[in-house]
Amino acid sequence: MESSITDRQQIEQEERKRRERYSRQMLFAPIGESGQRKIEAATVVIVGMGALGTVIANHMARSGVGRLRIIDRDYVERSNLQRQMLYDEEDVLQVRPKVVAAERRLKLINSDIAIEPVVSHLTAANAEALIDGADLVLDGTDNFGTRLLLNDVCFKHGIPFIYGGSVSSNGMTAVFVPGQTSCLRCLLGSGDSVGETCDTVGVISPIVDIIASLQAVEALKVIVGASSVQRQGLLSMDVWRNQTMEMKLPPPSPACPTCGLHQYPSLHADTAARPVTLCGRETVQISGLRPIDLAQTAEKLSRSCTLTSNPYLLRAELPEGERLVIFPDGRVLVQGTEDLGRAQSLYDRYIGS
Known part of the structure; x- marks a missing residue:
């Protein structure tokens, strides 16, 4: 009997701590108690733990996402510290893989959630296994080849995919939901054009924070089921020139190899072993x-x-x-x-x- 009372008291204490941690988030009516429960039950995958990924992971951990799988192939370098918010100089000195350094910091932020660090290069051979079990996938990558691969695996398995990109002072983001919206391939085609990158034209950290935060809020909408207020277009902005534009997503194309023909070409690309x-x-x-x-x-x-x-x-x-x-x-x-x-x-x- 005494043991039963002690167990009940411990459960009540844990519940009080949970409510205290997420009290301000649950006071926000569109989330509330039921939305918070959904957040805590969710499995979210973030691919790419660079500038975008670290901001997204910070928001997801603090909001209480129950299981957070973070995937990245790289390690922390000094040039990352200007904009990749989870890393510090000690990570550079220890040559830590980004997901290992990120896990270390995220556990200090929220020890109640499960964090799965995966040091890996996402390829057609492993993408489906690495995304398995996800309720939502967030894009923190830096190239369109990987984004199209994520797009294909998400649409094949019916998983919402939130795209984001930033370079220089520009950023873009969109939400793609299988069965509801067109896909990233409808928007980009094959994505063969390389374009500008952070390593060629630079990037300022405020645009990273803005785009990643917009991805994070759309993630919360998807998780709690707030589809009526979900972003419906591709948002593009330049924070240096104070320009913002939103373009409505095209309807799904019947000729699209991903959402129209269900061929998922990136999942069949034999590129893993090529330099x-x-x-x-x-x-x-x-x-x-x-x-x-x-x-x-x-x-x-x-x-x-x-x-x-x-x-x-x-x-x-x-x-x-x-x-x-x-x-x-x-x-x-x-x-x-x-x-x-x-x-x-x-x-x-x-x-x-």
């Missing part, structure tokens, strides 16, 4: 065909290279002047060149074919 130049970063990514044992590789490279390592990656300064950043999933970043042939040659020489 890819990361625009403006003087870096080539090579996605190897096999996992890499970091300890064995460090032992091999220690004879000729200066090494830095942690449990998540190995960084090797090469005698030739370039740098290899090696991940256990087989990915290698060859930094210091944009020449695909040169990068492949260094990969073969130090990692093996």
Whole structure:
């Protein structure tokens, strides 16, 4: 009997703490108690933990999203600190993967939610597994190839997808809901054009915060079921020139390979193993065909290279002047060149074919 009373008191205490944490959010009538329960039961996936992703994750964690899966392939560099709000100088010194550094900070913000960090490059081969179980997917990526892949996997599995992008002082965002709206491919086509990037023309942090915050509020609307006030168009803005424009989304096209024909072309693209130049970063990514044992590789490279390592990656300064950043999933970043042939040659020489 005494044990039962103690258990009940503990449950009541936890409920009081929960209500205190989210009290201001529940006072907002469109969310309320029932909406808060939906938020706490939701699984949200954020792909890309750079500038947009860190702001989105901060909002999702503070709002109480029950399960937050964060996916990113990269590690924290000094140039990230200007706009990527979850990271600090210690993360740079420790060469922490972004999702590992983000998890560390998010747990300090809200220890009641489940955070799943995934150090991985999203590809056609793993996208469906990484998005599995999501109620909502938020775009924090920096290239249209990955966005179209997210678009295809979300529309295949009926998962709402909230797009966002920012560069220079410009930003765009839109909400795509399978069965209700057109998809990102209807808007962009194949997305072959590279366009400007943060690494080529720069970016100021206020536009990142604004676009990511708009994505976050649309995420809350989707989670609580407030479809009547959901954004219906593509919002575009330039905060430096004080310009804002909203364009209505086109109707779903019957000829669209994604939402019309249900072919999902990005899910069938065999691009995972091809070397890819990361625009403006003087870096080539090579996605190897096999996992890499970091300890064995460090032992091999220690004879000729200066090494830095942690449990998540190995960084090797090469005698030739370039740098290899090696991940256990087989990915290698060859930094210091944009020449695909040169990068492949260094990969073969130090990692093996």
